[in-house]
Each structure stands twice: as C-alpha cells, then as structure tokens.
Amino acid sequence: MxxxxxxxxxxxxxxxxxxxxxxxxxxxxxxxxxxxxxxxxxxxxxxxxxxxxxxxxxxxQLDRLPIAPAxxxxxxxxxxxxxxxxxxxxxxxxxxxxxxxxxxxxxxxxxxxxxxxxxxxxxxxxxxxxxxxxxxxxxxxxxLADNATFAPLYRAARARAQADWLYGINLTRAWTLLGRQAGHSGVLSVGRVQTPVLGLIVRRDNAIRDFTPYPFYPLWVDVRVAGGELRAWWVPRAPHPLDDKGRLLERAPADALAQTLPGSHGRVARLSQQEKRQAPPLPYSLSALQVDAARRFGLSAKIILDTCQALYERHRLITYPRSDCRYLPDEHFGEAQRTLAGACRSDATLGGWLDGADFSRRSKAWNDSKVGAHHALAPSGKTPDFARLSATESRIYRLIARNMLAQFYPPLVTFEVKTELTFANEAFRASGQQVLDPGWKPLFTTREEAPPLPPLTEGEACEALAAGVETRETRPPEPFTDASLIKAMMNIGRYVDDPAVKRTLRDTDGLGTEATRAGILETLVARGYLVRRQKALRATKLGSALIGALPEAVATPERTAQWEQRLSAIAESQDDEGAFQQALLTDLRGLLTQSDAGKLRHSLQTAQGEAVPAATAKPKRPRKKSAPKTRRPAAPPKGSRS
The missing domain is CATH 3.40.50.140 (Rossmann fold)
Known part of the structure; x- marks a missing residue:
C-alpha cells in the first residue's frame, strides 16, 4: 500500500x-x-x-535557566x-x-x-x-521527488523550531520571574520574532510621543512662460536658516522675497524631460497582498490570510496563498489565457479587463529562475460563483485576478518634466507628468499623480505673476497599521544600521514569514502588548514596559538576520545545526546575565505613569543650515516630515 x-x-x-x-x-x-x-x-x-x-x-526557577535538552x-x-x-x-x-x-x-x-x-x-x-x-x-x-533530497531543508526547519523553543522558553521564564519580583503577576512572553516586532511599534510610538513640531515656510510663485502657466517652489539656501530637509525655518526671508517677485522676469535655467515606461505591478505574494488589501479595505493581515486560505482550500479559486514569491513559472504563460478566461468570465469588471488583455504580451512575471518552492498568487482558472463568496472574498479574489490580468497590458508611458527657474539669482523648482499611454494603470486607478507642465524650452524667459508664503508644520511619523507593519516586516533591513545585517535581511524573508506575520500581530494583541485603535496598531503600557526592560538585542531585528543566514546555510548543507544550537545557547547565557528586576520594575512603573524620577528635557530645536561662522543649533526631532 x-x-x-x-x-x-x-x-x-x-x-x-x-x-x-x-x-x-x-x-x-x-x-x-x-x-x-x-x-x-x-x-x-x-x-x-x-x-x-x-x-x-x-x-x-531562575537558577534552572537556561533549559537545554540534550x-x-x-x-x-x-x-x-x-x-x-x-x-x-x-x-x-x-x-x-x-x-x-x-x-x-x-x-x-x-x-x-x-x-x-x-x-x-x-x-x-x-x-x-x-x-x-x-x-x-x-x-x-x-x-514525485525523493524526500531525501529535502533532508537539508528539514534540518534547517528543525533547527529553527528547536531554537525558537530554547529562545522563547528561557527568556519568557526569565522575564516573567523578574516581573513577579517587580510586582507584575502575569506571563511576560518573549519571542525571537514577536519581540522585535513589538520593539518596532514601541520605538515608533515613542518617536510620536517625543516629537516636537516646528513650523517651516515654503514660498510659491506662479509663473508665465510662452506655453502657459505653472507654479514653482523656492529652493532656499544658506545662510538662510534651514533644517536637514532644506525647509526654511524663519518666515522673514520668504516674505521679503515674495514681495519682490510679482512682475519680475527670470529664465528657465535647467530642464529635464524624459519619457518613462513603467511595467505593470507583479502578481502578488501574500505579504504584498496583505499590504495592498489592508490599505484599500482596512482589513487586518489575519483576515486577509484567512480569506486567501478559504479561496484556496474551500473555493479552489486561487493557487497556494502562503507564498513569498511574486513570479510565475514559464509554463504558466502558455496556459494564462485559458486560466484567466475561466477566472474572469462571471464578473463584469474582470470580464471587461479580460477583453482588453493582449495575450501575446509576455511580462517579466514569468521567470523560472525566480520561482522557488512557491510561485505568486494567481487564479486557478475555476470560474467563481460570486453569490457563494463573501464580500471580502470577492474583493481579495478580484485583486489577485487583476494583478494577473495586468501582465497582459502595455506599460504605463509618461512624459515627465522637471525644471529649475531663476528669479533674482534664486532657484525655483517645478515638476509635472503627462500620461502618453495609460497601459495597465486604469486597472488600478484613474487618478493622475501630477498635472503636466506647459511646454518649456531651456533658457526661455519667464515672468512671475504672483507669489505667496505658506505656514506649515512638521508632523510626527504615522503610527503603524497592519499594512505598514507588514511592509516594515518585509523590508525590515530599513530599520537597522549594520550594512551586512541589512543585506541579509534584504536577501531573506525579512522579519517573520508569509505564513506567520499575520499570526504574530494577532498574538501580540492577544497577549496584551498591542491594541488596535481604528486602523492604528499601538503598544500598550505593558508592551512598552517589556521592551524598555529587555536587552536591546532582544527587541531589535538583527538576531533574525543572523539566524536566517545560518538556517539558509543549513538548508544548503553548508552549516551544522548542532553548531548553530551551541552558538544560540552561548547567546542565551549572555542575555540571561542581563536580566534585571530593578530595571523591569522601573520600566513597568514608568509605563503605568507612577511616580518615577525622570530627567526633564528641554524641547529640541531644529538644526539650521547656515553660514560657516554661524554656530549650529541642535538637530530636529527624528521622524519629522512635511
């Protein structure tokens, strides 16, 4: 048998x-x-x-740690x-x-x-x-393949599972016991992936809390050229007071310049014009779909994952959903017209897009060299009965089918113009875009990103018609949402400084995997570390306190990069799982020596707003770019943006 x-x-x-x-x-x-x-x-x-x-x-018991089965x-x-x-x-x-x-x-x-x-x-x-x-x-x-071929992959998976057990069991026990000494009665769960994700949110929340807004003053000028009119923006330079993004921090210079501009004459000093061709977005990986659907429909990552599982298992309308790949096998190209005909025929919108598809086109989505264990999410070819699908299932299905259909549409072709104008030896910049061929874009949106500029010629004369100064204020970073957090987990290398770690995180799956990211968010919510406030994910007092008490190395993503590097080597028979585990135990012993009940008590009390002495800091002033002999003030708060 x-x-x-x-x-x-x-x-x-x-x-x-x-x-x-x-x-x-x-x-x-x-x-x-x-x-x-x-x-x-x-x-x-x-x-x-x-x-x-x-x-x-x-x-x-603390004196029994680390627990390490033979x-x-x-x-x-x-x-x-x-x-x-x-x-x-x-x-x-x-x-x-x-x-x-x-x-x-x-x-x-x-x-x-x-x-x-x-x-x-x-x-x-x-x-x-x-x-x-x-x-x-x-x-x-x-x-069928010989399962022995996958033995290295199994060893890597086993090493990961055992390492997560060692890491989670020992650190959770250690900080829970410290919590009891500090007056907290519950379990303080620590994990190799969940804790850096929590740390990411806590640091973002802290940046929002500590952000000090300050005003800046952009100046605009309406300009007449031979071909029409445009609006340009002043590019102030030192010795005017500027922040690190080149924004003007004092209004007086802008007001003075604005008064002199109307009626003055200048010229088009620089002109850059180019035609750009943009290929359609690739078919979805799970995380890319979670980011897009969360933004469009306000759905949680978990709901999107569960919906994809239902479309795959119950309805059989899509291919395997827990994929980290955005490419398709070469052999799927020849079947795509038949597949999409079946997938789209029962929906008016999809059917209209199907009629506009050119199946002789071959996008870069079909590429065997970029397909690993999985390929991108795609319709299976079965015709959906939308009456049997929930509203969410219908929405997610249409997104997956749309991205597949887009591969058979021409590129978006735009004509992009950037120009620099000069008036009274001051520079003003403007940019615009004209859509020459919408290509795949109408499947996604009909909105134009930037209006076109009138025809321009480098060196031509221009006249300032009117000018004005606006008062704007820097804004703190946005709190994380399901969409932005999944994207951050996919691109976690952006949040580390070490170039080697950045590279490893870019070359691997980032923080967590396609199959686990949604579950990690729900786990953090269930354990009382995160709450959802409308679309925003915010750390609770308990979550903030835990991150404040843990060693920095536990709450940042560098360890994941180091693990993934070695696990990939084990999967390729270039490393040994026993050596990996011994290195982990050495690391664990070092982390356990940093456990500190006093630090945790202080962190818990601070998060709960109890009376804990704290230094009183003066508000930070934005850094100004100025002449060399002018003393440089303090830098602006991190995370400021226009």
Missing part, C-alpha cells in the same frame, strides 16, 4: 480526486485502489514542555491524538509513503515530524503542490 500524508484535509481531498481510481472515505482516510490518502490537521505534534525532560522544570522530544497536540492514531495504524501497513506537506520549510517539518515520530523507516517520496485544481495535482503526482 502507498500512503500519502497531506498537511490538511483539503489537500488530501484534492489529491484523492486526481488519482486514477475513484476514492472512498473509510476510517479517517481516502482509499483509491492501492493508494490511501490521509491527512494531518496542521501540526499534530508540538515540542515537549521542559518538565518532559526534567520534572524539576515544571516549576519556574535531545528534543515531541508530544501529540491534545486535539490531534485521534488523527495521529489513524496515521499510526495506516503507516504500519504502508510499503511506501508520500510526504505531501505544503511546499515550504514549515510544510517539510510538519509532515516529516509525524513520519519520524511514528518510526517509519521505509521509502519516502515528496509531493509538491501549489495549486489544488485537478490538472495541477495530476501533474504533481506524476513528478
């Missing part, structure tokens, strides 16, 4: 439907001739608790014992096993843990499925 073990029941059903013989359900499995398909329910196993290794660790154990999840018993019974009869976990690191770990936990030692093949529709599943069944 051949036993196929799928990660979820929906995948098991799709596999059974693609087998040559009709399947019947019996005893927790689907039987089709000599092949039996069964399933996990997500993770059937979990890491054993500390007391499974030593009974003394059932009670939390060999890790797994135990069944309480609600999974029945399904695990079914797989145990079937695997004893199996002459071969097919591993049908999701095609990623976590999927490799999930099913292989079950196979190894049950002691199976026979041949194992690997089935990789990205699309639950029957033709795609049949192709995958005809291209």
């Amino acid at each position: 051949r036993l196929i073990i799928a990660e979820k029941p929906s995948l098991a059903r799709a596999i059974a439907e693609a087998l040559p013989e009709r399947a019947r359900r019996e005893d927790g499995a689907l039987h089709a001739g000599d092949t039996v398909v069964t399933w996990c329910l997500g993770h059937l196993l979990e890491q054993a608790p500390p007391e499974a290794y030593n009974a003394a660790d059932k009670h939390w 060999a890790f154990k797994h135990v069944p999840r309480p609600k999974a014992r029945g399904q695990l018993a079914i797989i145990r019974r079937l695997i004893k009869r199996a002459s071969s096993v097919v591993h049908a976990g999701d095609p990623d690191r976590e999927g490799q770990l999930l099913v292989q843990n079950v196979i190894e936990h049950l002691g199976y030692r026979g041949p194992v093949q690997r089935l990789l499925i990205n699309d639950l529709n029957r033709p795609a599943v049949k192709r995958a069944l005809g291209a």
